[in-house]
Amino acid sequence: MRESARPMPALRLGTVLIQQRGVTANQLATALAAQPRTGLRLGDQLIQMGFTSREQLLRALAAQSNVKYLTTIDPALARTAPGRLSADEVRALGVVPFREDDGKLLVACSAPLRHSALDALTILIDRVIEPYLVADDDFERLRAAYIESAGASIETTTVRDIPDGASRVAKAAAGAREVSIKEAQIESFTWVRIAADGRISTLLVPPSSPQLQEHDAWLAATTRH
Numbered sequence: 001m002r003e004s005a006r007p008m009p010a011l012r013l014g015t016v017l018i019q020q021r022g023v024t025a026n027q028l029a030t031a032l033a034a035q036p037r038t039g040l041r042l043g044d045q046l047i048q049m050g051f052t053s054r055e056q057l058l059r060a061l062a063a064q065s066n067v068k069y070l071t072t073i074d075p076a077l078a079r080t081a082p083g084r085l086s087a088d089e090v091r092a093l094g095v096v097p098f099r100e101d102d103g104k105l106l107v108a109c110s111a112p113l114r115h116s117a118l119d120a121l122t123i124l125i126d127r128v129i130e131p132y133l134v135a136d137d138d139f140e141r142l143r144a145a146y147i148e149s150a151g152a153s154i155e156t157t158t159v160r161d162i163p164d165g166a167s168r169v170a171k172a173a174a175g176a177r178e179v180s181i182k183e184a185q186i187e188s189f190t191w192v193r194i195a196a197d198g199r200i201s202t203l204l205v206p207p208s209s210p211q212l213q214e215h216d217a218w219l220a221a222t223t224r225h
Contacts, residue, residue, distance in 0.1 A: 013042055016064050022056035043111075054135060062133040065113040069133040073098065073108065078146035083107075083125060087147040089202060093117040093186065095131070096142040104128040110139040120184035124193045124202075 011019075014028045023031075023046060031045045038045060043061065046052045055071050062069035083097035083105050090096060094114050099106040105127045107118075113131065122129050134142070180195040190205040 011064060013060060013064055016060040017046070017052060017056070020056070020060055020063065022052045022060055024051075027051040058133060058135055061111045065111070065133065067109075067113060067131045067133055070108070070138075071135075073132075073134055073138050073142065075138075075141040075145040078108075078142045079149045081146055081149045083121075083127070084200060085125075085146075085150065086200075086202060087150040088204070089124075089191075090143060090146055090150065092189070092191075092204070093121055095121060096139065096146050098142060098146075101130075104130045106130050106132060108132055108134045108139055108142050110134065110136050114187075116186050120186040120191060123184035124182055124191060126182070 014023070014032070017023045018025060018028060027046070027049070028051075031042060031049055031051060034040075034049070035042065035045055038048075040048065043052075043057045047054060047057060058069050058071060077098040078096055081097075082100045085093070085097060094117050095107040095109050097105050097107045105121075105125065107121070107129055109118075109131050111133060113133065118129050118131055121127075178196070181192065183190060183192045185191075192203040192205065194201045194203070
């Protein structure tokens with residue numbers, strides 16, 4: 001099992017910005033005092049007040065999460081849909097693949113980093129995932145480009161319960177010569193990915209499923225199809 005890198009412990013954003021000389025202690029205190037009135041996130045508050053720049057904020061957020069970052073990125077990179085994710089998977093995982101590089105899948109993320117989504121993606125596609133933090137507006141453009149070009153051969157379905165899921169797995173695997181079934185937990189949902197003769201289907205099992213606790217036994221049974 002791969003272990004994801006985590007900042008231990010994660011430093012507060014303001015502390016990181018001060019260490020990187022992105023803001024002064026007085027500027028940070030002023031922004032923190034203004035936040036209750038504006039409701040802005042700290043980074044947005046600091047930028048609005050002219051205390052830091054977009055690039056300085058992105059650099060601090062990346063350091064806070066112990067990942068790399070990109071100040072600019074071309075949305076066209078996502079239009080080839082690397083990683084073969086469906087539009088629904090991209091929306092749910094909150095990551096956007098933008099390049100395949102020497103066995104690794106490079107993905108764009110926005111802050112705060114969702115480690116559970118990166119862990120789930122690693123399991124679902126069995127690839128090394130290399131995350132890059134990007135600004136929120138760049139992330140939205142990348143995601144829109146990926147979703148527009150997502151492969152039609154990948155189908156994502158939300159199932160009602162375990163019997164419904166088992167039925168859909170059996171249907172996806174019926175008549176296939178080679179079948180691979182993988183599952184991963186992302187926050188409160190369980191994702192199941194079925195590859196049958198090159199066609200990929202994904203199932204999303206919601207936490208409200210009355211039989212969710214039985215999913216391990218269900219998956220063990222479906223792998224025999």
